[in-house]
Structure formats: structure tokens, C-alpha cells
Amino acid sequence: MATTGIKDVARHAGVSVGTVSNVLNRPDRVSEATRSRVLRAIDELGFVRNDSARSLRSGRTNALGLIVLDVANPFFTDVARGVEDVSSRRGTVVILCNSDDSVVKQETYLQVLQEQRVRGVLVTPAHDSALPVDALRTRGMAVVLLDRSGDRPDLCSVAVDDEAGGQLATEHLLAAGHDDFAFVSGPLTIRQCEERRRGMRRALRGAGLRLSGAVRDVQVSGMNARSGAEAARRLLADGKKGLPSAVLCANDLLAMGFMREMLRAGVRIPQDVALVGYDDIEFAAAAAIPITSVRQPTYQLGQTAAELLLDECENPEGHAHQQVTFQPELVVRESTAG
Incomplete structure (x- = not known):
């Protein structure tokens, strides 16, 4: 059975291949009526776009990497939720990696994420390890430190005091x-x-x-x-x-x-x-x-980190690096009362 391609969609909808591409990638450039016709053609033909081929052409996938110390810890679950919600709204997916606070696993995941050509990576460094930030950037990958303050003015970080x-x-x-x-x-x-x-x-x-x-x-x-x-x-x-x-x-x-x-x-x-x-x-x-x-404002921590990373990915020349530090608050309950 032949695979349905973008040309088939264009022919079925009675539009150009460029119009179908705009619907898929820049829908704001297409009128609502034309967009509806193309989307109906996609649905009727069962067309699924080939993101692998697209990433080979552009050199980047539409994904971010997120490396945390322990995904079983609800703290990191809430942080990841903040990252994912921002990424989803911006049309980006998140690849979640669990380092178990191991430098070896962290380095393995960084290598895998580079091979997957992710746009950028959010990482809580294991054991306070030194990340190869410059090497990652040379390969076109933006980096934001998550739940860790940074001492480099050319690197974004989001942390709590x-x-x-x-x-x-x-x-x-x-x-x-x-x-x-x-x-x-x-x-x-x-x-x-x-x-x-x-x-x-x-x-x-x-x-x-x-x-x-x-x-x-x-x-x-x-x-x-x-x-x-x-x-x-x-x-x-x-x-x-x-x-x-x-x-x-x-x-x-x-x-x-x-x-x-x-x-x-x-x-x-x-x-x-x-x-x-x-x-x-x-x-x-x-x-x-x-x-x-x-x-700690865990969800906000993830949101802010994702927004900084996506801004650096989408606006590398105009992006201003920020080191954001949130303040904690104490919630008093029965374990200290009385």
C-alpha cells in the first residue's frame, strides 16, 4: 500500500504543495477556509507527515530534552509538568530523561539527545557536574540549567534559593x-x-x-x-x-x-x-x-525554564540570558505545631 504524501493532499484539496506546507507549519499564513479544506483532505487521506525527513532537512527535530535527577520524586514531576505545558503550547514535544543523579547516565542522555537533534536541553546536573555547555552549543543545542543556579552570564538558569x-x-x-x-x-x-x-x-x-x-x-x-x-x-x-x-x-x-x-x-x-x-x-x-x-514554586520553575530555552532556540541573536532565582516559603502544619 502506497504512502500518502504531501502532493496527494495538495491534489485532493485542490491547492498547491506550498499551501499544504503552510497549513502544517505556518497555519497563520493561510485563510481559515483554505486551512479547513486542507485539514479535511489530510483527515480523509489519512496523511501523517514525516517529521524524520523534515528534521534531516532542517538539522533539528521539534523536541526538547529534559534531564532530571529522579522522576519518581514528585518535585520533578511537577517541574516536568510546567515544562511540558509550555512546550505543548509552543508546538514542541519533550523527551524526559532520568539521570538517577549519575554523571555517567547524564552524559549518555546528552549524547542521545544530540543524536536525536533536539532543539535544546533543560538539565539538573548530577553531582554538581560540569556540563559541556560550549560543546553542546557548538552542535547547535541551547542549554538551560534547571533547579540549579548558574555562575555564567552567558547561560540561563532557573533555581530556588x-x-x-x-x-x-x-x-x-x-x-x-x-x-x-x-x-x-x-x-x-x-x-x-x-x-x-x-x-x-x-x-x-x-x-x-x-x-x-x-x-x-x-x-x-x-x-x-x-x-x-x-x-x-x-x-x-x-x-x-x-x-x-x-x-x-x-x-x-x-x-x-x-x-x-x-x-x-x-x-x-x-x-x-x-x-x-x-x-x-x-x-x-x-x-x-x-x-x-x-x-518551592515547582510548576513555575518548569514553566520559566522552558520559556527561556524556547526563546533562546527561536531568537538566538536577540536572546538575553537570565539567571532566575525564586524565593521559598514555609507552610506550617501539625508536624511542628504545639
Whole structure:
């Protein structure tokens, strides 16, 4: 069975091949009546345009790459939704890649996205790795750092002030009278963990507390509920020091696992241990004891990053690089109340 081509559509609709091309690529240049006739012909013939051939001619596909650390984390799900909504409105598709915070996987995906000739890539760098930005641009690929601040004026980045978030959460706990803390996080090679820890320590110093006596660092291998439960078991097993009166977790998944393990051990929250998470994912408010959390504008983060990337793709000469930083806010719930 022969494949229906653009010439068949033009003949069926009684228009030129150029008119069909405009309907497909620049519909605003075609009158509504002609556009309707061409679209009807496309539907009747079952025509599907060959984007592979078109990308070979133009050197670019109509796609963006999105590389995140962990797509299972609802934070990145919300970010991806913001990216996809902007891309969809602009007629662009998104290829989602999950690096698992692995530099090797990140490099593999960057290579694959180059081979797929995507227009640009949004990436949260793994382990604070140095991205080959200049090499990517030489190959015609625009780059925007996502959930990561950049120190290059020739590179767009979109992030949230994580140090301010850590400070905000800790000041809330200090105001409630706490002076014995723990900070639960994944590896400090993850910049978000390190910056949230830095904000916590800044707040403790501002309150006149000695860091060596006021805060314990509990680092675990992941940023998920399983790792949060592991952190809780470590603190429960520390008979010498006992439990801290307040705990800040580097994200809400850690906080949820931490709380589940504490409740299982008979520890009351917030009466025995006050708990704060980070990100304010939907599950934080729906937990058995709703979790106080530092809210980030996740959807807006994705939207802004996608808009910056598409502007750079479509207007490379006039594009102005921006380093956008959003401010977090604290949402107080029962895990610290009382």
C-alpha cells in the first residue's frame, strides 16, 4: 500500500504543495477556509507527515530534552509538568530523561539527545557536574540549567534559593524553642542538600548556638522515604545522645519515611520530635501527621525554564540570558505545631 504524501493532499484539496506546507507549519499564513479544506483532505487521506525527513532537512527535530535527577520524586514531576505545558503550547514535544543523579547516565542522555537533534536541553546536573555547555552549543543545542543556579552570564538558569529555605525552616523551629537539631539529607554532593544545610547552620549561628553541640548531620544514600526511615533508625539507635527535639529533612520524601519509622517506634510527632520537610509535595499535606514544609514554586520553575530555552532556540541573536532565582516559603502544619 502506497504512502500518502504531501502532493496527494495538495491534489485532493485542490491547492498547491506550498499551501499544504503552510497549513502544517505556518497555519497563520493561510485563510481559515483554505486551512479547513486542507485539514479535511489530510483527515480523509489519512496523511501523517514525516517529521524524520523534515528534521534531516532542517538539522533539528521539534523536541526538547529534559534531564532530571529522579522522576519518581514528585518535585520533578511537577517541574516536568510546567515544562511540558509550555512546550505543548509552543508546538514542541519533550523527551524526559532520568539521570538517577549519575554523571555517567547524564552524559549518555546528552549524547542521545544530540543524536536525536533536539532543539535544546533543560538539565539538573548530577553531582554538581560540569556540563559541556560550549560543546553542546557548538552542535547547535541551547542549554538551560534547571533547579540549579548558574555562575555564567552567558547561560540561563532557573533555581530556588535553597539556603534561604533551610534558614527559614530552622528559624521556625528556633522560634518554637528548639535547641537540639538534626539535619537529614542525601549526599552533600547534591547541591540542594548542601545549600539547605548551609541555611540551617546560618540560622543556628545567628541564634548564638554552637554548631558542634546544636546539630547532628545524618547523611543517607538516597533522597527517598526508604532513606528517611534509615535516618530515623540511626537516631533511634543512638542511645548516648538520644533523639533531637527537631529535625529538618532535605526533602519531603525523606521526612515521610522518617516520620513513619518514628511513629512505629512510639515516638510522638511533634510532641517528642518536631519535623520539617522540604518541597511541599502534595503528599506532605496528606501524611498521617501533615508535615510542615518549605514550599518551592515547582510548576513555575518548569514553566520559566522552558520559556527561556524556547526563546533562546527561536531568537538566538536577540536572546538575553537570565539567571532566575525564586524565593521559598514555609507552610506550617501539625508536624511542628504545639
